[in-house]
Amino acid sequence: MDTKTAASGEQVDRQSRILDAVLELLSHHGISGVNMRAVAREAGVALGLVNYYYADKPSLIRAALNRTGESDLRLVTPDPDALPDEQLLQALRQVAGPEFLNTQYLSLRLHLWALAQAHEDFALINAEAFEQYLDGLATLIGNAKPGLSRDDCRERAADIVVVQNGMWLTSLLGIGDASIQRSIARTEQIAFAD
């Protein structure tokens, strides 16, 4: 299950490249653009190989979905060297950083959400990732403001996520950068309020 010999070095293993291809196609052309042949072409492998690693299309999509969830969690798990206040501030500001606030990533998010709406099993993966993110954010708030109860932290985290999701979504619709900055300030205000 994990016996790959790291290949020839510069070439990532093909199983991983297939998932990359799915995400690339999904963010650019939506779910209708994700078919086994296009995935194979994009990944530079033969059609049969996709079905070799992933039994069927739903499994393929699921695997790709799980992968994005992991990368999202990095947002709320910052470096442990920083002070609690810094950690929280960093997490809140990073969502507007180039790593997350770019069309490719946002578009991907949107398609994943849409997918989750249409298929029960995708919804479960999505809900779990969301719950983990909310939990991580609540913990960061708790660390930065020790006086708050666990429920208060979760409440603030929920309010922040509303604004953050709004930022992500609305920035896709072409809203100005100024509004993004004001919204970030709003999340900080919610997080650090007395």
Place this chain on the structure above:
Amino acid sequence: MDTKTAASGEQVDRQSRILDAVLELLSHHGISGVNMRAVAREAGVALGLVNYYYADKPSLIRAALNRTGESDLRLVTPDPDALPDEQLLQALRQVAGPEFLNTQYLSLRLHLWALAQAHEDFALINAEAFEQYLDGLATLIGNAKPGLSRDDCRERAADIVVVQNGMWLTSLLGIGDASIQRSIARTEQIAFAD
């Protein structure tokens, strides 16, 4: 082009039923669930009729998309009898009303946004609808707070839309009603701030 005789009364004309079917399928099964045969079945008409009214699939989707844009505009065009303050408040609170904050509608929105991301011409329709909504909201704010400049109104409208979109999106992810209420209060705060 408009010579229908209102049919037999209780049965809506078939062209309209076809669009209804598209939206129904889109919100429940995503774009992959929208195919000509499913649309025909859902609308209770023959396959050929769909292509009779809409030349091809993109035209069909476009027509359905345009229809939702019109219904969104109603949010920011309230009854003219109310006072400006009431109009604005009503618009801000209606987005959490049962007419808009239900899974069917939200899911539809999400799929439409995702579609807009994947296809240029859908993006244009979406952007135009968004612009009109933003404009309507800015006008409501201007009426309620005559002291504000046109740009200030648009700025506030943009900030409000961020939170509203966040509410819509996050409520799909299953966030609690309490957070929705707090978010609405936040939009009112933005709108009526001095």
Place this chain on the structure above:
DNA sequence: CCCCTTCTTGAACAAATGTCCAAGATAACT
């Protein structure tokens, strides 16, 4: 060298999908 497991390929097939079309039904008007 051979054997065995793992990986990789592309052809082949069945099902699904978009589009077209010939024919029939309905309605409107003279």
Place this chain on the structure above:
DNA sequence: AGTTATCTTGGACATTTGTTCAAGAAGGGG
């Protein structure tokens, strides 16, 4: 009634798509 335009049907066709499969390549250990 007769005529014409509009609406409605479902079959047919070409293409696309998911999945399967037999065959081969690559590599590792004896």
